[in-house]
Amino acid sequence: MSSSAVMRTEKLQKVYRTGATETPALRGVDLELEEREFTATAGPSGSGKSTLLHLLGGLDRPTDGEIYLDGRAMSGLSKDELARLRLTRIGFVFQAYNLIPVLTVVENTAFVLELQGIPYRERIRRARAILAELRVDKYADQFPNRLSGGEQQRVAVARAVVSDPAIVLADEPTANLDTKTSLDLIDLMRRMNEEHETTFLFATHDTRLLDRVDRVIHLEDGRIARDERVR
Amino acid sequence: MTGMVRMAWRNLWRHPQRTLLMTGIVAFGSLVILILFGVTDGFVGSMTAAQVAENQGSFQVRTAAYADDPVLENALSPEQLTAAQAALTGMRLAGIAPRLEVGAMLRSAYGTDGVALRGVDPIAEKSVTHPDEMIADGRYLMGSGEILLSSVLAEELDVRIGERIVVVVGGSAGVKSQAFVTVGLFRPTIVEMERVAIAPLDTLRKLTGIEGATTLAVSLPGGTAAGRAVAEARRLLAAHPDIAVADYFDLNPLARVMISGSTIKLIPFVIMISLLAGFGVANTTFYSVLERTREFGVMTAVGMSRKTLAGVVLLESALVGAMGFLVGGGIGYAGLLYLGRDGIDFSSFVRDVGGSLGMPTVIYAATSGWYWVAAFSVVVFTVIAAAWYPARRANQLEPVTAIREG
Amino acid sequence: MKVALRHLVRNRRRTLLTLLAVLIPVYFLVFMFGFANANLRDMFETATRFDTGHAQIRAVPTKATGSAIPLMRDPSDALAALAEVKEIEWWTVRLDLPAMASVGERSRTIYVRGIVPEEVDPVSGLADRIVAGESLATGTGGVVVGEELALLLKLEVGDEIVLLGAHPEAALGAIRAPVVGVYRAPEAALGRTVIYADLSTARQLARSETAATAIVLRVAGVTGPGDQTALDRAVNDLRANLPAGYEVQDWLELVPMVATYMGILTPALLIVGAIFFALGGLVVLNTIYLSVLERTRELGLILALGAARRRVVRMILAEAGAIAVAGAVGGAVTGVGLILVVEAFGGIPLWGAAAQMMREIGMSPVLHLSANFVQVALSTASMTAVAVLAAWWPARRASRLEPMEAMRYVE
Ligand SMILES: Nc1ncnc2c1ncn2[C@@H]1O[C@H](COP(=O)(O)OP(=O)(O)OP(=O)(O)O)[C@@H](O)[C@H]1O
C-alpha cells in the first residue's frame, strides 16, 4: 500500500434493489489510484463503470466496503460533508448536459469557486485562465447552448479542474463526440493531468482512447477483470 | 449570494410567458387585497374624520353619569364646567366649546320633526366643529332666539330663511315651547347631523332652565395624536371623579364593532385569495423543478449543497412574488390614490342604513397604512407556501438518480 | 376524452391543485350568496311582519308634513275598495302620530302607533315580544313601550306616561296613559321611538274618531323577497280600485334600506365573484399552459402523424373541461353542504358587541344561510365557462405548433 494513493477502495460492493429484485452492480472492487495517474476504466455496458464512478465521487453510497479519499474513510460522512468534499476535492465530467444553461461559459466554470466563496474577481480570473488553457476562452461570455458538443465538454473539463481537486472523475465524456473531437478532448485532459498534477479516472467504451492513458482497469460483471499499466 | 440571485433570475426568464403568468397571478391577488384593505381602511378613516370634524370634536368632557343616562339632569353644572375648562387650560387645544344637547320637537306651520337640538356658544363652537363653514344658505348664528336647521329638516318642514319655527322641549319645569327664527341652513356630510338643529346656548339655557352644559366638546390642533391627548385630559381631570372624558369610541360605541367587523370580514377573502394565488405559483414552480431534475443533479454533483439548491428554488418564487407585488402594488396604489382623491359616493346607501352608525356619505380610500404590510406578508406567505413543496423536493434530490434519469 | 383523463391522472398533484382553484371560487360564492339570501329573507320577515306589511295604503301628501305620515280623515272608502281585491289576504288600520313622551322630567320625541291588537298580533307576534308586563288589549287605554325607550325614560310597567300628540294635520291632543308592557323590537331604532297603543287611544291623541295614517296589508302568495312580481300585481290591482287621494307603497318603498341593500349586494357579490373567477381562471390557464408545454414533443408527434389541429384543441379543452366541471360541481356541493350543515345546527349565533350591532341595524343576531338553486347553478356554470375559456389560449398555442419544431423541443 503506497502512501501516495489519492483514492483507495476496499471490497467495494453495490447492490441495487428495485422491489424484490436485487441487481449486484459491483461485487467487491479493490482499487488504488495513485497521485497524478491518468486512468481509464473500460468494460461492457452494465459492467458497473458508472456505478464505480458515482461511488468514488460520493454521489451514492456503497452497499458494503469502504472508500478512502486522501486516506480518510468516506462512509462516515454526512450528505452535506460529502457535498463539501465534492466541492473541494473531486471534479466531475458527465456524458452530456454538464453545463447550467442559465450561466455563461465563464460563470459555469467559476460556479464551483463561487460555491466555495471565492471573491468574484479572483474566481473569474481563474476561470478565464483555465478556459484559455482548454482553448475555449473565446466563448467565455456565451451561453452553453451556443457551443458545440466538444466545446461544451471542454468547458465541463475546465469546471472540473478549476478548483484544483484531488481527482477528476469523468463518465464517458466522449460518448457523444466524433472520433477526432474525442481524441482532442482526451489530449486536453491529459495536459491538465500533467500541468495541474491532477489524478484522472474516466470511464469509456472507446478502445481507441485506451492507448493514451497510463493505466486501464477492465471491469466485467462488477469485478476487476484486468488492471494493466499501459505506460 | 449575488450569483444565486442572478441564477434564479435567469432561470425565471427561460420561460418568460410562464413567469409572466405567475407574476400576473400574484399581482392580481395583491392588487385585490390592497384595494379591499385600502377601501375598508379609508372607510373607517373617513368615518372618524367626518365625525370628529363635523359632529363631535376630538373628545368630549361630560359628567360621569351622562354616558349611561344622557338627560339634562346629568349635565355639567356651571361649577363643574368652570373646573373642567380650568383643568384643561394646560393642554394645546384648537378649540373648546360647551354644548347643551336636548331632544326636541320642531313644529313648523306644516310639519313636525323630532330632532337633536344643540345649544352652542356661537363663537367657541366655530373653533371646534366649524358649523359656520357648513352653512349652505342664510347665515350663521348672531343673536339669541335664532336657529340653524339642516337643509333636509328645512325641506321636510317646509321652512325658509327668516321664518319662525316652534321648538318644544321637556325640561325640569315640564314641557316648554318657544319660537325661533330660522337664520341659516347647513349641509353636513354625515347623515346623523341631518337631524340636528343648532341654537345659541344662552337661549336654550333659558328655555330648559339648565345653567351648565351637557358636554364640553374639544378639538385638537392638526397632527395631534388623539389617544395621547385623551390620556392627558384624563390625567388633568383626575381630581374630579364626577367628570369623565369620552373619546371617539366612547361616543360611538358601535364604531369599534364596525371597524373590527369590517376587518375580520376580510380575513376569509385574504385566505381564499392567498390559496388561489398559491396554487398558481405552486403548480408552475413544481413543474419547473421537475423539468430541471438533471440540471440539479449536476449542480449537486459539483458540490452545491442541497440547502443552497432549495434556496435557489425559493428565491425564484420569491422574485416572482416581489415582481407581482410591485406590479399589483403599483396599480393598487394608483387606484387608491384615485379613490382617495375623488372618494366613493355612498350617500344613498348611508342615508338609509348607516345614519344611526355615524357613517359619512363620501368615503375616501386610504393610500397608506398597515394593510400594505398585510398585503406584502400575504404575498410572502403565498410564495413560501407555494415553493415549499418544490423546494423540499429539490432538497431531497438524490444526485445519482437525478443524473441517471436526466 | 380518454386521453385527456389520462393526462389528468398522470399529473395527479397538479390536477388536484387546479381542481381546488376552480372549486374555491364556486364554494365561496355559493356560501356568500347563502348569507345574502338569508339576510334578505331576514329583513323581509322583520319588515313585513313587524313594521310595514307587504304594502300600505296611505293618503297622498298635499304639503310637507315633516317626518309625519299624512293623515286620512276617514279611510272607509279605501277599505271598501280594498275588500274587492281578492289577492289581499289580511289588512289592518293603523295610526302613527309623532308625539312628545314625558315621564317626570324626562321627555323624548317618539311615535305613537295606534293598532288593533287582535288583528296585528297573529302577524307581528307583538304579544310574543313582550318582556315585561302584558301585551296590548283593545279598550284598556294602556300603552306598550320598547325596551330601549323604557331605559331612556326610566320607565317601569305600571308607570304613567304623558303623551303630547303633534301631528301637523291633527288637532293637538294630550293623554296620560299607564304603561302596561315593555316589548323587544327587532331593531333598536324602533324600540327607541315607537310606543304601541290601542287604535282608539291613539285617536284620542289626534282628537278624531276615524283618523288613520295607513292601511297595512298582506298579499296572498308573497312569502319572500323573491315574490316581487306577485306583490306588484296585487298592488296594481289595488291602485286601479282605489278612490282618488290614496296611494299604495310596497315594503321596498317603505323600507328603502332593504332596497338599497339589495342594490348594493348584487353588484358587490358580482365583483367579488368576478375577482375569484378571474383568479381561478388564471390558475387554470397556467396549468393547461404548463401541461401543453410539457407535452410539446408528444403533441408534435400527434400532429406529425396527421392529426387535425382542431382535434388537438378539442383534446386540450376536454382536459380543461374535465377539471372545470369536477371543480365547479365540487365547489357547489361543498358550499351547499356547508350551508345545510350550518342550518342543521340552527345558524351561527353572534354575541357581544357584534350581536348588539346586528340589532341596531335590525338584523337577527343569529346568522343564517340559505341556498338558492338558480344562483348555485349560475355560479357553477360561469366558473366552468371561465375555466374552459382560460384553456383556450394554451390550446390554440398547442395546435399552432410546427410538428418538426415541437419534436426537437427539449426541456
Ligand atoms: N438505479 C438502478 N437501479 C437498479 N439497477 C441499476 C441502477 N443503476 C444501475 N443499475 C444496474 O447496475 C449495473 C451496472 O450499471 P452501470 O450503469 O454502472 O453500468 P455501466 O458499466 O456504466 O454501463 P454503460 O456502459 O452502459 O454505461 C447494470 O446492470 C444496471 O442495470
Ligand SMILES: [Mg+2]
Ligand atoms: Mg455508464
